[in-house]
Amino acid sequence: NKWRIVFPNNGRQQKDWKQASAFYSGNRMQTTKYTWFTFLPQNLFEQFQRLGNLYFFFLVVLNWFPQVEVFHREITMLPLIVVLLTSMIKDAIEDYRKHQYDKTINFSKTRVYDK
Secondary structure, eight states: OOOOOOOOOSSTTHHHHHHHHHHSOOOOOOOOOOOTTTHHHHHHHHHTTSHHHHHHHHHHHHHTSTTSOOSOHHHHHHHHHHHHHHHHHHHHHHHHHHHHHHHHHHTSOOOOOOO
8 A cells, every 4th residue: 555656856845855766766667467487387377267278288187097098198288288388479479568668668758847
């Protein structure tokens, strides 16, 4: 429950401005979902929220048991791997574009109005 307080940088509120600028040091916008470290686990978690991916994962797990094996193990894994990889690549490209847009917005010039 942090509130953002904006103080104009003039002589009267100089003390308050220094205190607020130390507390709110960044004015960055971030719309990306992932970081380098959280991409794989978070993306896999989101992918397995879909019922189709869970179904193919269930088939892969079933084919590892010789009693119920219908296809070769590698053939059963192929559709799941293809779907997961294409979705991961799509999500990575989208997140990279969001990162580039955030970077553009964060480094753009702004106009500040003060009394």
